[in-house]
Amino acid sequence: MDITPSSTRYEHMQYRRCGRSGLKLPAFSLGLWHNFGLVNDFGNSRKLITTAFDNGITHFDLANNYGPPPGSAEENFGKILNLDLKAHRDEIIISTKAGYTMWDGPYGDWGAKKYLVSSLDQSLKRMGLPYVDIFYHHRPDPDTPLEETMTTLDLIVRQGKALYVGLSNYRPAEAAKAIAILKQLGTPCLIHQPKYSMFERWVEGGLMDLLEQEGVGCIPFSPLAQGLLTDKYLHGIPKDSRVATSGQFLNETHITPEKIDKIARLDNLAKQRGQKLAHMALAWLLRDDRVTSVLIGSSKPSQIIDSLGALKNTVFSDDELGIINDILG
Numbered sequence: 001m002d003i004t005p006s007s008t009r010y011e012h013m014q015y016r017r018c019g020r021s022g023l024k025l026p027a028f029s030l031g032l033w034h035n036f037g038l039v040n041d042f043g044n045s046r047k048l049i050t051t052a053f054d055n056g057i058t059h060f061d062l063a064n065n066y067g068p069p070p071g072s073a074e075e076n077f078g079k080i081l082n083l084d085l086k087a088h089r090d091e092i093i094i095s096t097k098a099g100y101t102m103w104d105g106p107y108g109d110w111g112a113k114k115y116l117v118s119s120l121d122q123s124l125k126r127m128g129l130p131y132v133d134i135f136y137h138h139r140p141d142p143d144t145p146l147e148e149t150m151t152t153l154d155l156i157v158r159q160g161k162a163l164y165v166g167l168s169n170y171r172p173a174e175a176a177k178a179i180a181i182l183k184q185l186g187t188p189c190l191i192h193q194p195k196y197s198m199f200e201r202w203v204e205g206g207l208m209d210l211l212e213q214e215g216v217g218c219i220p221f222s223p224l225a226q227g228l229l230t231d232k233y234l235h236g237i238p239k240d241s242r243v244a245t246s247g248q249f250l251n252e253t254h255i256t257p258e259k260i261d262k263i264a265r266l267d268n269l270a271k272q273r274g275q276k277l278a279h280m281a282l283a284w285l286l287r288d289d290r291v292t293s294v295l296i297g298s299s300k301p302s303q304i305i306d307s308l309g310a311l312k313n314t315v316f317s318d319d320e321l322g323i324i325n326d327i328l329g
């Protein structure tokens with residue numbers, strides 16, 4: 001049975017235009033990389049989705065390999081959509097990706113036409129959908145001609161299996177080539193999904209300028225550096241944190257004394273701004289209007305509500321930006 005979402009869900013969220021396309025995305029989108037696998041509590045996953053939607057988050061980001069096991073996040077998302085939000089499909093932007101290892105043998109990875117077409121067909125089946133809104137190539141493939149990968153993205157749109165296409169993890173030079181091929185094919189690149197946070201600033205070395213010039217949107221992933229850019233690790237490792245519960249992509253080795261020192265200094269600055277560190281880290285990304293949406297993850301519904309508080313202050317003085325640059329070194 002469909003839930004009845006809050007009637008005020010569109011009142012407090014900002015919607016930002018994605019590059020020079022017709023599509024607007026919420027300032028925050030929810031990613032399903034963690035907390036949506038078969039290993040997770042389905043009731044909690046369900047509450048995360050409905051809490052997000054109730055608060056104006058209209059975009060949910062998946063990939064073929066999210067879980068664990070791979071594929072299970074798409075399966076669970078399909079179930080939740082069917083249980084709670086079926087009547088609201090046209091209010092929702094769903095993305096998925098292919099590019100990392102998904103099945104055995106030579107056709108289950110990277111960027112060939114054989115893999116991308118089969119993978120999207122599998123994703124659609126797992127989610128119970130006829131099409132996704134955005135299909136991404138998840139990472140560049142050094143061995144497949146870029147023309148083949150981009151022609152496949154174009155094909156997928158022409159087949160009606162995706163409305164738009166995007167790139168993820170492409171560096172500026174390869175992104176420029178891919179964007180040019182897609183433009184020539186008549187399926188413009190909608191969006192780029194890079195890793196971008198206070199701790200990961202490679203996009204500032206050319207990618208953001210390229211996206212602006214080409215009218216391509218940007219949706220940074222891991223904006224809290226998987227939770228490091230909060231106050232949670234300042235005094236040890238909480239039992240319910242990603243480091244303690246998952247440990248695969250974020251573990252104790254990432255929490256060095258140097259990192260804690262930076263986090264503590266950023267936390268002080270956030271307090272001076274009247275914000276929590278998580279809010280300042282998210283606001284710091286949203287201050288740049290070339291950032292279309294910030295792609296958050298959440299292990300608890302309360303974190304989604306909390307993170308939305310970042311929208312209250314996304315303005316930074318030059319002094320504050322200077323202090324942040326000094327801290328980040």
Ligand code: NDP
Nearest residue numbers: 031032033221222223224225226227241242296297298299
């Ligand atoms: P974040 O950097 O936002 O980290 C999310 C984690 O931080 C949460 O699971 C939670 O961890 C903690 N957290 C979130 N909000 C708060 C809060 N308000 N206060 C305290 N702690 C908080 O993003 P993710 O690393 O999860 O990535 C987000 C999405 O980006 C993914 O789901 C995926 O869609 C996408 N992504 C894309 C990739 C790509 O290659 N294209 C790669 C990686 C991610 P906890 O409570 O467990 O400590």
